Amino acid sequence: MPASRHFCQKVPQATPVAVFKLSNDFKEDPNPMKVNLGVGAYRTDEGQPWVLPVVKKVEKLIVADNRLNHEYLPILGLPEFRSSASKIALGEDSPAIQENRVGAVQCLGGTGALKMGAEFLRRWYNGNDNMKTPVYVSAPTWENHNSVFANAGFEDVRPYKYWDAEKRGLDLAGFLGDLETAPKHSIFVLHACAHNPTGTDPTHMEWTQVAEVMKRRKLFVFFDSAYQGFASGCLDKDAWAVRYFVTQGFEMFCAQSFSKNFGLYNERVGNLTIVARDADNVRRVLSQMEKIVRVTWSNPPSQGARLVAITLNTAELFAEWKDNVKTMADRVLLMRASLQAKLQALGTPGTWDHITQQIGMFSFTGLNPKQVEYMIKERSIYLMASGRINMCGLTTKNIDYVAKSIHETVVNVQ
């Protein structure tokens, strides 16, 4: 009898997720001076994760509340979470909300929201079966964008020009050029603010140019909003692009994550906001979303959504949350300013203005792969091969070491 075929008999090792590998290598490094600039989460000046004070408060409220049960949530999630989360993205006075043409699906973090949006679009956008519809993601982008859309069945996931390595800024001409030449109805994944990994966002004027082309060429707008509030410290400012597109009459998806701005990394709190022409379209879209949710995770987890909903819907808690968010954003801004000042003071070759011009958690330092390798091997400073650093990994205690190391690297390694 021939030998049985085994499940996973010839499974190749998948390429490790770069950021996970980096974290592991950092953990195993015995150097007491080591610094982790690859971490994708906020850290305090003591290098510790931070439970937001408002989160601690609300968790206690939840635990003490006997009326709350542990029943299944509805398939689309907690209603008060969905509506308040959408309001955060679109604004309390959004015309779309007032016109009753906004819907939402509670999802497992930002990834889950992207996944639901992708699954819907593949099935229903622009007629059935969009396996061949091009999906454009920025070059570079958060690497999981590629996997989420590819796994949802899109065969053609392509980059659009975004980062100009030479000028260390936005390649607007390239971006607009790709928008002009993309096949009509292509799907574009846009970072709402605090672009990951470059930290470089279009200006308001540049966004208007992007919107103009997208409208004319009937391209689908899919915002990824993982850092609202975290980028500038102000929720409304960080939502400018999303709200602008709404006022321009776009129908769109916006995948929201509350992992970073609530520090709820392990509760997986996300929301897919849907803006359509009218309520009937929203209703039909949501009915299909229900079907998709049902065969992925059935219904979403309750804890995090409840926490966010209570916070957003209670005036004092909402104010306290905004304050906590600003605390995080301000620390990041302080580290940016400090790093830039120290590099300038050291006379490090090159310009370093991009460190303070970029926004959000990440900065594209401009270090090349060889320099990155030197930083890791010789200085035990861990950053992504792309030169991306997480500003949250910097503290008042390690910033001198990091600045000197960058200086040494740039001088010695080309």
Add this chain to the structure above:
Amino acid sequence: MRQTCNSDGGVGSTENVQARGITLLSIFVDTPTAEPNPETKLLADFKTDTHLSKVYLAGREYLNKEGQTSVSPLVGKIMQQICTDPTLCPEYPSSFGLPEFTRRATELVLGRDCHAIVENRVLGVQTVGCTGAVRLGAELLKHWYNVSGVWCGPVYLSSPCDDSLAGIFEAAGIQDVRRYRYWDTEQRGVGVQKMMEDLEMAPEQSVIVLSASAHCPTGSDLSQKHWRLLTQLMVRCRFFPFFLLPAQGLCHGDVQQDAWPVRLCASLGMELLCAQSFSHSFGLYGERVGHLLCVLKQSSTLLAVQSQAEKQVRALWSRPSVRGARVVATVLSNPAHHVEWQEGVKSMVERGILVRERLREKLRLLGCPGSWDHLIQQGGLYCCTGLNVQQVEFLEKRRHIYLHPNGCLNPQFCLAAPPGSLQRRHTPKLAVWLCLSTHRIIRVSCLRSPLPSL
């Protein structure tokens, strides 16, 4: 139309879509309204039913004496502890979830000294409920079951089964979903012979989805003798078992017995997948605590499989939510808590058995035709009455009693609630009486007091 963009982030003059006076078709205009899933529809019909004595018997949860879902005092206490624990950090968990949870969940199914665990050929992944576990398993099968490319089936599901199962496999890209006969209406139990016949006809190396215990939705399981026969067949035909274990402990009141079929296959050296849920056994429905267990043939492939599983998880939900898993891990890793939990599960089962016995007894007293022993032979959350489609419809439309269309119900929802209680689902002093006539459409009486004359 000009847009002015202020530096403080405000947007200048705008116009809303309707005022533009141009009819613009929505890009979603071709999206049809989805058929509601049967359960949603049933609940919606129940909610809009204005009849005062309406009863919903198709719920998916275990209920306490008060007719509500609840967590045990132990679980409640642990949740409080977790909330105030200063050492717990808000970090991203790994894509596999909490290591302590996956370890305990694995041991719970297989037993700590299972060869597969000792030989390091077991992978455990925390998932978003049982649905998430099935979905992840389906994705792994699609990509890796067939050495030469994507695998599209066939996968065999029991008839009946949970109505989302087929959709999960299809959503993962496995289109060839077939059924094997399971529930036998005449026997009011598992039709083992027909089941084996159907599986004999299945192509070699088919994936067979099997309920380890507490079959959903019938509550009817195979005996150990039949499991042995089935596994012989599976080995001979080189089938791949994909177990569902949604309520370990809640079928027989014994976690080992409920996982017995999985342990049997593992002891025979078979590879398998097992999708677990901790919703029912911990009352943590909203927390979505699930687990996918993979038992491989060779430990040499473990790391590679792990890396591929991580890749799939990344594209589905990235990482699971931690709260519920932490509670379960805390209970299962503490011997005293573990014992307390098992006792709690046992008493839930005992209460469930009492309800079933009461139901059977009432039917006997009414002189209902037919045998009703199957009600107490079934176990777990569900119970298959054996009522046909017309009879179920009669119950719904004429008596305002809502069962699954396939005649299955959750007997706990028949519990008499304390007087004065306000739950919508549990009318005080209500018991459901099923009175069957083999020659007529069923009649159902809602008992208040006294017994109605028939």
